[in-house]
Amino acid sequence: MPTDLSRSAPPGEKTRFWNDPAKRALLFQVLLIGAILLFAGSLISNTLNNLEQRGITTGFAFLSQKAGFGIPLSLIEYNESSTYGTTFFVGLFNTLLVSVLGIIAATILGFVMGVARLSDNWLIAKLSAVYIEIFRNIPLLLQIFFWYFAVLRTLPSPRQSIEFLGSFLNIRGLSMPAPVAEGGFNLVIGAFAVGVVLTFVMSRWAHKRQDQTGQIFPTFWAGLGLLIGLPLIVFMLAGMPMHLDYPVLKGFNFRGGMTLIPELVALWLALTIYTAAFIAETVRAGILAVPNGQLEAASALGLPKVRTLRLIVIPQAMRVIIPPLTSQYLNLAKNSSLAAAVAYPDLVAVFAGTTLNQTGQAVEIMSMTMAVYLTMSILTSLFMNWYNKRMSLIER
Amino acid sequence: MFNKKLMTAAAVSAALASSASFAGTLDSVKERDSLQCGVSSGVPGYSVPDDKGVWTGLDVDVCRAIAAAVLGDASKVKYIPLTAKERFTALSSGEIDVLSRTTTWTLTRDSQLGINFAGVNYYDGQGFLVKKDLGVSSVKDLDGATICIQSGTTTELNTADYFNANGLAHTPVTFDTNDQAATAFDTGRCDAFTTDLSQAFALRSRMGDPNSVVALPEVISKEPLGPSVKQADDQWFNMVKWSLNAMINAEELGVTSANVDDLKANSKNPSIQRLLGGSEGLSKGLGVDDDWSYRIIKQVGNYGESFDRNLGAGSALGIDRGINALWNQGGFLYAPPIR
Numbered sequence: 001m002p003t004d005l006s007r008s009a010p011p012g013e014k015t016r017f018w019n020d021p022a023k024r025a026l027l028f029q030v031l032l033i034g035a036i037l038l039f040a041g042s043l044i045s046n047t048l049n050n051l052e053q054r055g056i057t058t059g060f061a062f063l064s065q066k067a068g069f070g071i072p073l074s075l076i077e078y079n080e081s082s083t084y085g086t087t088f089f090v091g092l093f094n095t096l097l098v099s100v101l102g103i104i105a106a107t108i109l110g111f112v113m114g115v116a117r118l119s120d121n122w123l124i125a126k127l128s129a130v131y132i133e134i135f136r137n138i139p140l141l142l143q144i145f146f147w148y149f150a151v152l153r154t155l156p157s158p159r160q161s162i163e164f165l166g167s168f169l170n171i172r173g174l175s176m177p178a179p180v181a182e183g184g185f186n187l188v189i190g191a192f193a194v195g196v197v198l199t200f201v202m203s204r205w206a207h208k209r210q211d212q213t214g215q216i217f218p219t220f221w222a223g224l225g226l227l228i229g230l231p232l233i234v235f236m237l238a239g240m241p242m243h244l245d246y247p248v249l250k251g252f253n254f255r256g257g258m259t260l261i262p263e264l265v266a267l268w269l270a271l272t273i274y275t276a277a278f279i280a281e282t283v284r285a286g287i288l289a290v291p292n293g294q295l296e297a298a299s300a301l302g303l304p305k306v307r308t309l310r311l312i313v314i315p316q317a318m319r320v321i322i323p324p325l326t327s328q329y330l331n332l333a334k335n336s337s338l339a340a341a342v343a344y345p346d347l348v349a350v351f352a353g354t355t356l357n358q359t360g361q362a363v364e365i366m367s368m369t370m371a372v373y374l375t376m377s378i379l380t381s382l383f384m385n386w387y388n389k390r391m392s393l394i395e396r
Numbered sequence: 397m398f399n400k401k402l403m404t405a406a407a408v409s410a411a412l413a414s415s416a417s418f419a420g421t422l423d424s425v426k427e428r429d430s431l432q433c434g435v436s437s438g439v440p441g442y443s444v445p446d447d448k449g450v451w452t453g454l455d456v457d458v459c460r461a462i463a464a465a466v467l468g469d470a471s472k473v474k475y476i477p478l479t480a481k482e483r484f485t486a487l488s489s490g491e492i493d494v495l496s497r498t499t500t501w502t503l504t505r506d507s508q509l510g511i512n513f514a515g516v517n518y519y520d521g522q523g524f525l526v527k528k529d530l531g532v533s534s535v536k537d538l539d540g541a542t543i544c545i546q547s548g549t550t551t552e553l554n555t556a557d558y559f560n561a562n563g564l565a566h567t568p569v570t571f572d573t574n575d576q577a578a579t580a581f582d583t584g585r586c587d588a589f590t591t592d593l594s595q596a597f598a599l600r601s602r603m604g605d606p607n608s609v610v611a612l613p614e615v616i617s618k619e620p621l622g623p624s625v626k627q628a629d630d631q632w633f634n635m636v637k638w639s640l641n642a643m644i645n646a647e648e649l650g651v652t653s654a655n656v657d658d659l660k661a662n663s664k665n666p667s668i669q670r671l672l673g674g675s676e677g678l679s680k681g682l683g684v685d686d687d688w689s690y691r692i693i694k695q696v697g698n699y700g701e702s703f704d705r706n707l708g709a710g711s712a713l714g715i716d717r718g719i720n721a722l723w724n725q726g727g728f729l730y731a732p733p734i735r
Contacts, residue, residue, distance in 0.1 A: 057508050072568060081560075250540070252530075353572075357547070360508055360509040
């Protein structure tokens with residue numbers, strides 16, 4: 001349109017630029033961007049000025065200073081002489097650990113509960129409904145406190161531990177035997193890799209055969225055999241190259257083995273049970289969104305119920321389920337920051353808490369922490385969108 | 397159009413805000429007619445609210461003394477409970493005027509956080525509590541123990557230092573508040589609970605069976621606790637510093653809330669006369685009238701009264717004066733003279 005306008009102007013007489021809508025729009029946009037930059041610039045210089053005025057040191061140099069405090073759970077090498085930079089990664093991995101564990105468990109529990117609520121069995125459906133309504137409506141923080149202070153605190157002291165299979169359950173957590181690999185264990189890992197490849201090849205072959213002959217191959221059982229049976233046979237043949245490091249009560253606590261700390265369990269339970277209730281509702285909505293005609297058609301074909309669910313209902317329901325599921329995953333990861341309430345050393349507790357307090361670098365630490373959550377959210381969202389696109393109906 | 401106007405307005409106001417002159421805390425406290433004092437979220441003896449919401453404690457008395465000096469009324473204080481993690485940000489951002497919350501004076505805090513410590517109102521040290529039935533008589537026996545600690549404190553660093561220096565292993569379990577850490581210890585999550593000894597005793601009084609809990613003999617650190625203010629406001633720094641000094645001087649001179657009126661009228665002692673405003677113009681530099689310290693003693697009492705009422709013989713804690721006695725009675729307490 002704007003070009004038409006300028007063309008309509010009499011020849012020789014140029015349109016003044018403020019009468020040209022295109023140029024005017026451009027001008028305003030430049031002005032707006034300028035104003036935003038000015039605003040952001042003044043915000044940053046204001047902050048730096050204030051920090052300097054108040055004698056607060058700035059910069060990221062603190063990351064290479066010695067931290068000097070202990071952290072009870074860390075997936076990477078950490079001790080008191082590690083740096084503040086390391087505390088960042090310790091916290092980050094602990095956050096990721098509880099988030100990933102929570103997402104896996106919440107997805108499984110959520111799907112089971114969501115399907116159960118639609119069950120024909122009155123008891124199962126009602127039990128599932130009660131579960132969903134209760135846990136969806138109680139604040140998460142209270143649930144964390146409940147698991148930590150009410151449930152796990154009733155466990156016995158280390159010396160009165162509940163013992164089973166070489167493991168010990170007490171108020172300090174669950175001490176389990178830790179598997180320690182010996183030389184030759186690489187063969188088992190190799191066997192597992194071969195199993196994965198064979199399973200993949202087999203499932204493609206089975207699909208092809210079914211398409212051609214209509215015969216169904218027991219892919220699941222065969223896959224199970226390849227993935228577990230094959231490494232197991234190699235493990236036996238290699239002379240069982242692994243031993244278990246058993247926890248032993250020594251002094252006050254169990255030494256050796258591996259310990260699942262109660263803070264992690266409490267947080268994990270609470271996040272799982274809370275988020276699963278929401279996922280269950282999403283799953284139920286997804287299943288209900290599948291037109292009834294599809295079910296009728298399936299039963300007319302004589303498909304068994306389980307197969308109807310697996311091959312017809314769930315794939316269609318997934319298209320409805322995935323977008324809200326993504327937001328539940330994001331919520332779970334963000335909610336894991338409530339960890340500080342029960343002394344679980346996550347990113348917020350360790351880095352935005354203790355490290356911030358010891359160094360006083362509030363601006364730097366808070367921006368790093370926020371950047372982590374933002375990155376985590378964006379990555380989850382990108383992945384789920386990609387997955388959603390893959391699962392979405394291919395229209396021809 | 398609208399957006400542009402809005403952004404311009406925002407940019408202009410931001411520029412104005414940054415160029416606005418820095419108003420002193422003393423003036424803004426007077427203007428607000430109330431002191432905003434950062435305290436703990438509840439440590440018996442130091443700062444704790446009763447069932448009517450009235451705050452008492454040794455740290456609270458510092459807040460009250462400043463309010464009495466500056467505003468003429470010890471009750472004109474708004475108490476803001478802060479966790480250890482929140483306290484310094486609250487102070488340097490101006491959310492509170494003074495931080496009076498069992499805070500240890502250290503080099504890093506004094507030099508890097510943009511705050512100034514105005515003195516020491518309690519000389520403390522870090523100790524360990526254990527259950528009697530654990531059968532431990534020294535921190536050195538705690539090799540491999542699990543220890544409940546409040547996060548973001550000097551305690552956390554001291555513990556790691558001490559255990560490393562002695563070649564002992566330990567697992568810290570850190571909580572947001574000292575209360576949570578003490579509860580966790582009480583229910584058996586940890587073998588030991590560590591914090592400043594005075595607070596440890598205060599929190600022990602709240603445990604299920606206080607008599608089953610004992611303190612180990614080692615005191616592993618120096619913890620001089622005192623009020624702090626934002627840096628670069630010398631007038632306010634002086635006011636807070638001298639409010640505390642006035643309480644300590646009053647005890648040394650034997651001036652109490654009970655005899656202060658009598659002494660103000662009749663005392664011939666020039667030191668007491670100066671303390672109680674008998675020397676005109678002495679306090680001009682502080683920015684308050686000459687009666688400021690009279691009001692502190694009248695309304696809050698001297699340091700000894702405050703100690704007895706909150707921590708000492710007159711309280712449920714019954715803590716000994718120990719090193720917190722006056723300098724001329726074998727302790728550390730020493731305030732520069734008012735003259």
